Amino acid sequence: MHLPAPPPPIKRRLLLLLFANLILLASTFVLLKEGGSISSVLLRLGPNIAPIVLAGIGLTGIIWTGAIDLSIGSIISVSGTIFGVAVVRGVPPLAAFTSCVATAFLLSMLNGVVIRALRIPAIIVTLAGLPIYRGVSLLLAEWAIPQFTGNISVTAERYHAPGKIHAWGILLTAVLAAILLESFSRAPRHWLALGSSKEACSLLGLNPGRIQQTAFGVGGLFLGLAALLYVTRIQAIEPARMALGFELQVIGAVILGGTNIFGGEGSYLGTILGAMFLYLIVQVLVYAGASPYFQDAITGAIIIGVIGTDCALNRRRKQLEELS
Amino acid sequence: MRRSLLPLILLTEIVLFTIISGQRFESVPDFLLYFQSYGSDLLVQSAPALLLAFGMTLVLMTAGIDLSVASMVALVACVMSTFEGGTSFWWTAIPVGLCLAIALGAVNGVLIASLDVPPIIATLGTMIFYRGLCFVVMGDLENAPFMDVPVYEALGRVTGAGLVITLVYLIGGSYFHHSRWRREILMLGGNHVAARYAGISVSRRVIQVYSMVGFLAFLAALVFTARNSSISASSLSGLELKVIVAVVLGGTSVQGGRGSIIGTILGVLIVAVLEEGLRGAAIWGDRNLPFNISHLQYILLGLLLIFGVWNNTRVAIPARRQALPHTEM
Numbered sequence: 298m299h300l301p302a303p304p305p306p307i308k309r310r311l312l313l314l315l316f317a318n319l320i321l322l323a324s325t326f327v328l329l330k331e332g333g334s335i336s337s338v339l340l341r342l343g344p345n346i347a348p349i350v351l352a353g354i355g356l357t358g359i360i361w362t363g364a365i366d367l368s369i370g371s372i373i374s375v376s377g378t379i380f381g382v383a384v385v386r387g388v389p390p391l392a393a394f395t396s397c398v399a400t401a402f403l404l405s406m407l408n409g410v411v412i413r414a415l416r417i418p419a420i421i422v423t424l425a426g427l428p429i430y431r432g433v434s435l436l437l438a439e440w441a442i443p444q445f446t447g448n449i450s451v452t453a454e455r456y457h458a459p460g461k462i463h464a465w466g467i468l469l470t471a472v473l474a475a476i477l478l479e480s481f482s483r484a485p486r487h488w489l490a491l492g493s494s495k496e497a498c499s500l501l502g503l504n505p506g507r508i509q510q511t512a513f514g515v516g517g518l519f520l521g522l523a524a525l526l527y528v529t530r531i532q533a534i535e536p537a538r539m540a541l542g543f544e545l546q547v548i549g550a551v552i553l554g555g556t557n558i559f560g561g562e563g564s565y566l567g568t569i570l571g572a573m574f575l576y577l578i579v580q581v582l583v584y585a586g587a588s589p590y591f592q593d594a595i596t597g598a599i600i601i602g603v604i605g606t607d608c609a610l611n612r613r614r615k616q617l618e619e620l621s
Numbered sequence: 622m623r624r625s626l627l628p629l630i631l632l633t634e635i636v637l638f639t640i641i642s643g644q645r646f647e648s649v650p651d652f653l654l655y656f657q658s659y660g661s662d663l664l665v666q667s668a669p670a671l672l673l674a675f676g677m678t679l680v681l682m683t684a685g686i687d688l689s690v691a692s693m694v695a696l697v698a699c700v701m702s703t704f705e706g707g708t709s710f711w712w713t714a715i716p717v718g719l720c721l722a723i724a725l726g727a728v729n730g731v732l733i734a735s736l737d738v739p740p741i742i743a744t745l746g747t748m749i750f751y752r753g754l755c756f757v758v759m760g761d762l763e764n765a766p767f768m769d770v771p772v773y774e775a776l777g778r779v780t781g782a783g784l785v786i787t788l789v790y791l792i793g794g795s796y797f798h799h800s801r802w803r804r805e806i807l808m809l810g811g812n813h814v815a816a817r818y819a820g821i822s823v824s825r826r827v828i829q830v831y832s833m834v835g836f837l838a839f840l841a842a843l844v845f846t847a848r849n850s851s852i853s854a855s856s857l858s859g860l861e862l863k864v865i866v867a868v869v870l871g872g873t874s875v876q877g878g879r880g881s882i883i884g885t886i887l888g889v890l891i892v893a894v895l896e897e898g899l900r901g902a903a904i905w906g907d908r909n910l911p912f913n914i915s916h917l918q919y920i921l922l923g924l925l926l927i928f929g930v931w932n933n934t935r936v937a938i939p940a941r942r943q944a945l946p947h948t949e950m
Binding site for chain 1: 732735736737739741742743746747748749750751752753754756757859862875911912913916918920922924926927930931934
């Protein structure tokens with residue numbers, strides 16, 4: 298009988314994604330119409346993918362511990378509403394930006410606390426968080442802004458600085474910080490350990506509850522940055538519709554990047570490349586003439602396809618292990 | 622949760638919202654008339670949720686979950702709406718919709734049973750995918766051929782919708798209750814490895830359950846379009862959450878192996894009364910609250926979900942903890 302095949306190394310996934318991204322980028326340039334230039338495409342790339350990449354890095358850590366956060370789209374909408382209220386009230390830009398990041402951080406921490414306190418699976422808690430935070434952002438907007446009409450328009454240019462001018466800078470700094478964290482810090486090792494085996498973790502003297510809480514904390518910080526870049530890029534903040542379905546794109550990017558959905562395996566670099574891939578493929582198809590309505594269908598199909606093959610491969614591995 | 626608590630919650634809700642809505646009753650017939658129309662409204666409003674909740678209860682019993690139900694209903698309705706109205710609708714659009722719905726459900730089932738994708742991730746994927754297909758089919762348009770179809774409208778009234786629901790719950794429910802199916806589903810939800818060694822063909826059962834949800838999504842699409850008469854690509858978003866909350870409130874455990882269909886009916890009614898009540902309380906809310914009271918619905922739904930799951934696990938966990946240490950995710 299054959300020995301069980303070794304697990305597909307994550308390096309292969311990274312190389313594959315890198316290669317696919319390069320091909321997609323190249324085809325973007327090929328398909329580019331007369332009007333567009335290469336540099337403008339590259340300039341737009343940063344602000345467009347930054348929210349997904351940053352939220353993806355945050356969520357990657359959370360998924361490593363075996364948890365998940367389905368409420369990130371709604372958390373962004375609460376942060377955005379807080380930011381919008383701050384702008385309407387005339388708060389100086391720096392304070393408004395800080396409040397936006399802090400809100401996302403606190404709500405992510407809250408998710409972690411509720412999961413720990415009630416001992417309910419993370420997926421259920423954050424599934425409930427999805428409508429709760431959405432409702433909170435609506436109530437907040439109606440309560441804090443007189444004559445609220447459904448959207449808060451932010452026109453002053455100084456409030457748009459992070460999303461429009463500094464997006465590339467913030468993105469690269471945060472990515473660098475994440476990769477340094479992954480390489481040199483102990484926390485990500487703990488997250489992976491928790492995701493691999495909770496029992497082994499507590500037998501080693503580690504505290505699973507606290508480890509998960511740190512994952513939600515660090516995830517919240519990255520999510521805060523993502524929210525900041527998301528919010529400062531758009532002209533009008535709509536609490537009811539902002540970032541609707543964002544969590545699905547982020548989860549897609551994380552899983553595409555080779556992070557095991559059950560935790561214990563993965564890399565930040567994979568998530569970054571996965572996010573780029575999901576963005577570029579839609580872009581290429583739009584340049585090639587597909588209707589923009591295909592975007593969700595394509596994203597969904599890719600996610601289903603990748604996760605399906607992933608799980609099917611895992612299943613064969615498990616069955617072989619069971620036999621031997 | 623103690624089953625007897627559910628009717629009590631329902632009654633409290635109805636009384637509370639009737640008081641808040643400012644309804645006054647002059648006489649006993651007046652009172653009866655009000656509740657007759659209230660009841661029929663409630664039934665028609667919650668008909669799609671009631672139908673889907675039946676399937677969702679079974680899905681949760683297998684330790685699965687189906688987030689794609691709302692997208693499935695929308696996609697089936699969208700595809701049916703591209704056919705022309707008139708009598709021919711009955712033998713063109715309806716069979717196509719039926720086959721499509723069962724196929725969509727079966728795709729979920731195959732992903733989960735044959736490819737081993739965790740149910741929540743698989744149906745999250747198909748939720749985006751099916752919703753994306755809705756936009757591919759419809760774009761930004763809104764189609765309304767349903768009113769030109771003879772007899773179709775009756776499905777949206779109390780008699781039609783009531784008949785469909787009664788058939789599903791009485792015939793389906795009683796068959797299910799006495800069949801071997803139910804015990805097999807409960808067993809594979811409780812412990813699917815044990816079920817496999819007991820000779821139950823696990824993957825076939827799982828695919829059957831998800832396909833049945835597809836069939837119910839078809840019925841829900843019929844009832845919904847007959848009542849609303851038009852459909853757009855973004856219709857019905859958020860319905861899956863209401864259905865899940867209702868089923869969980871009814872005492873079905875998200876970890877599988879335990880569930881009740883009667884509880885589910887009560888759960889759906891609790892959620893529907895809440896929604897309807899908040900709508901009725903709009904005038905009171907405008908006067909007394911600084912925000913739109915109907916938006917409170919989202920927060921209450923989420924809290925109900927957490928409360929329901931917490932309540933169910935409190936009862937169920939101690940015995941299961943040791944057997945299945947890895948059920949958390």
